[in-house]
Amino acid sequence: MRVQSEATSLSWIPSEAVKGYTRTMFEAGISHYDDPPPARIDDLERLRLADRFRFANRLHVWADFEDGQVVRHGTDGGGLMGSTTVRVGPLGATFAAIGLPDLRPEAEIGDGWIRVTQSAGGRTALPFPRKAAALPFARWQSPLVWTTLTVTLNADGRGEIGLTGASPFPRHWVYGPDGALALKAGVTDFKAWAAQTGTPWGAEDSPVVVTAAESALERELSRLIMRGGRKPLVRELATGQTLVRQGERGDSLFLLLDGVLTVDVDGRTLGELGPGVVLGERAVLETGHRTATLTAVTPIRVAEATADAIDRAALEHLAAGHRREENA
Template sequence: MDVKGQAITMSWIPSESVRNWLRGGFELGLSHYDDPPRDVVDGPEDVRALRDDDRFRFANVLTGWAEFGDGPPRGGYGEDSGLLMGSTTVRARVATVTFMGFGLPVLQAEPEITEDRVVLRQTVGGRTGIPLPRPVKHAPYVRWQAPIVWTTLQLTLTRDGDRLVELVGASSFPRHWVYGSDGRLQSKSGLAQLQDWLDHSFGDRTPWGSQDSPALTVAAESAAERRLSSTIMRGEQTPRIVQVGKGEDVVRQGEEGTDVHLVLDGVLDVSVDGDVLAELGPGAVIGERAALEGGRRSATVTARTPVRLARVPASALDAGALEEVAAVHRREERPPGPHG
């Protein structure tokens, strides 16, 4: 049996992920934020077209093949595998200049081949083409070049025809979206830790030195939540941005409240009667059930990591859009009520 598969990450900079002194450079036009990538990509050629349209900062494209027959299994990397590095556009008063990113060598592990599976692992990354001078926490304590960004993808092809995609390592910034072999968005990095990236992501603290960083990933939100998130962030009423510390509750089961929250960054646990039933990450919507069903929270939502949220009153949102999200959450319930 012949099995082919692909795994893709696209990495981009959401506007809410940049803060403090670096945000000033973005506002001056020294760099730019990115709109979210598409929910579905058709394959490597489609990703190249998106790169040419400046839709992301860099992409990890991993394609692979496996042959399972009467003899020993075989497998390897496809010719389309590798790095697609984007660019940084600087918009000054008199001119616009584009700097191509600097790509580092693609790291491909030797295929792990057993009787029933072939496992492929690939790391790609680089840095921006413009400098980012800053103090850092390691010698030489001042850096001129930008920190390194990367993702490490793992693609597992099985004798049964399964194609499993995992993000097993990544830089702590920017946001990384993960696409399965069907081209659909399946998961995303849960945290975009800008200061950690600025302080540490260079030298030996990268895969081209001596270490990778584990990736904290969460399942992608629903299409209904993505549509509603655009309304929350770009609607007539400006959302209130809320910071929640690790271990703190966003909402509590049984309490009254009708505000709706959009997760901008971080990972949260959802529990009913003390049992953790689900996890939420960037793009998830919290609180639509209470807004539609009497104003009382049906679950407790607790920050597993530091979390940033956008909060708006339910009255600022279309009831039909809230019901669409609630319908998706009802189908996911085990048992009822995991979304507050």
């Protein structure tokens, strides 16, 4: 029996993710943040030509099983680098990123399963000054970007995808074999990326916090919060800080831009939430009190918006799926 599956990552620069002096290039309009990629993909080349991602990594794996064992297998795919457009006034220029050789170690094969790993990426299009140990204590060089994907095939026909490593920046989204968004890297860290040391091409990957994808409704609401009429307040919290506490009054909405939060109700942890999730709607719709305690388990960035940023009917639809204490 032949079993096959695939995973594709798209990497992009989310709003306000850049730190330090490099941020001035984005604020001045010389470079640009990216709109989120689509919730479903079908043509990587078309997306690349439309400048919808900075780089992509696609891994397709097939295997033939006989009596529960792998007898043949194969792979295809690889990295696809995007470009960066720089504008100064009416003038603009586009620079291509530089891809590095794809890294695909020998497949792992076990009793009734096979797993293939692939790292793909390269050097970003534009260099910027980075600290160096020797004089002149700076060098013009762009850091590397990459993702490390896994595809596991099982003799019973199941396929599993994973994101096991990635550069700390930019944002990485992972799509499944049906082209639908499935996983996200939960944290972006521009400073750690700029000070980059280990990479897969130096036999050292970076661990990544992976979260599930948010709902299609939340993706639409996040666009309204960030691109609507009134600009939201963007806050940053350190690991361990509390965004809201159960029972306290509140009438604002939150969009988690980066990082991971835990949800606790009556002292019981119900789960973790990653970038893209919209929170706070139940306090707005119901009693005016927070129904859960939200605590940062990584450094987070969150956009806080007034309740009128989103239509009430949309909030009611969102709230129907957020009764986590009833689904636990």
